[in-house]
Amino acid sequence: MEAGEPREPREPGLGAETAAATAMRWEEANTFCGNLTPKKTPKSPKPQNAVTIAVSSRALFRMDEEQRIYMEQGVEEYVRYQLQHENEPFSPGPAFPFVKALEAVNKQLRELYPDSEDIFDIVLVTNNHAQVGVRLINSINHYDLFIERFCMTGGNSPICYLKAYHTNLYLSADAEKVREAIDQGIAAATIFSPSRDMAVSQSQLRVAFDGDAVLFSDESERIVKAHGLDRFFEHEKAHENKPLAQGPLKGFLEALGRLQKKFYSKGLRLECPIRTYLVTARSAASSGARALKTLRSWGLETDEALFLAGAPKGPLLEKIRPHIFFDDQMFHVAGAQEMGTVAAHVPYGVAQTPRRTAPAKQAPAAQ
Known part of the structure; x- marks a missing residue:
C-alpha cells in the first residue's frame, strides 16, 4: 500500500464479533468435554463405621x-x-x-x-x-x-x-x-410386596416399627397369651418403671437415631430426612407408658408414637406412607399389605406359629 493511499473500509466491530464467537465456541467445547467427564463415584465406607x-x-x-x-x-x-x-x-x-x-x-x-x-x-x-x-x-x-x-x-x-x-x-x-x-x-x-402401589416420600426415609417382639422383647405378649388382657394391663401398670428387654430390631432403631442426631447437630431437626414411628396395638392409658419409658431408658425415641388399642394398623400406615413397616404378627403384616404398605415380618417371640420344615429345594433367587 502506497503512503497516503486510503485503507479499505471494514465493517465496524467485526474483530470484536469474531473474538466473541471464538470465546463462545471455546465455552461450548469446554461444556461438552465437561459433560464427558465421569461423575465422581462416592467412596464405600468401612463396614464397621457404617x-x-x-x-x-x-x-x-x-x-x-x-x-x-x-x-x-x-x-x-x-x-x-x-x-x-x-x-x-x-x-x-x-x-x-x-x-x-x-x-x-x-x-x-x-x-x-x-x-x-x-x-x-x-x-x-x-x-x-x-x-x-x-x-x-x-x-x-x-x-x-x-x-x-x-x-x-x-x-x-x-x-x-x-x-x-x-x-x-x-x-x-x-x-x-x-x-x-x-x-x-x-x-x-x-x-x-404390597397388594397395590402407594407413593412414598422421595425426600424423607420413613420407618415404622411395632413395639412388642420387634423393638421390645415378647415379655408382655406372653402375659397376654397366657392370662388375657386384664392381667396384661395389671402387669404393665405394676412394671411401668421397669424397662422391657430389647427386641431384635432395637439396634436398628438405635442406628437410625445415631444418623438422625447428625442432622440435629446441624440445626436440622425439623428438616431431618429420617423419620421413625412406633405403631403398636397397645393402649396408651393402660400400657403405653412402659413402652415410652423403655425407649427413654435406652436413650432412644421415635418421632411419632401411635397407640391403636387393638385397632387395625393398615389405615394408619396408609397415612404415614412408610418405606417399610416391621411387625412380628402376620395378621398385621397382611393388613398393611392390603393398604399398600411394604411390610416386613419379624419372626420372633411367642406369637410365631410352629416352624414348618424347610422345603426340599431352595431356589437360589430366594435369599
Missing part, C-alpha cells in the same frame, strides 16, 4: 419368573435363562423404594459431613450363582443405585457372612433365611 443394610436380590428386585424357572426346570436352566437375559434389568422389588430412600439420606449426609463414613452401606447378599451377578450389576447400574458390596454364595446359605459385614439389618424374601439370621442375633425380617 449402618449396613444387607438385602437379598429377590427383595430388591422382582424375580418371579426366574423363581418359577428354577423350581420347575432346575438350576442349569435357571442360570441359562439369566445369562440370556442379562442385559434386561429386573423390575423393582419390595425393598427398592427403601434402598432408594437410604441413598437419598446418604447424599445429604455426604454434603454435611464429606469425610464421615457414618452413613448407610447397602450390601447385596444372595445365594445366587456368580454368573447371575452380571444381570444384577446391570440392573443396579440401570437404576443408578450405589451398591458396591456383593455376596453371592452359589446355592449355599449367605447368613454366615452377615456378621462379617457388620450387618445392622437383613431383608430377604426367604423366611427360612430370615429365621436363621434372627437365631444368630441379627436384626432381620421377611419383606413382602
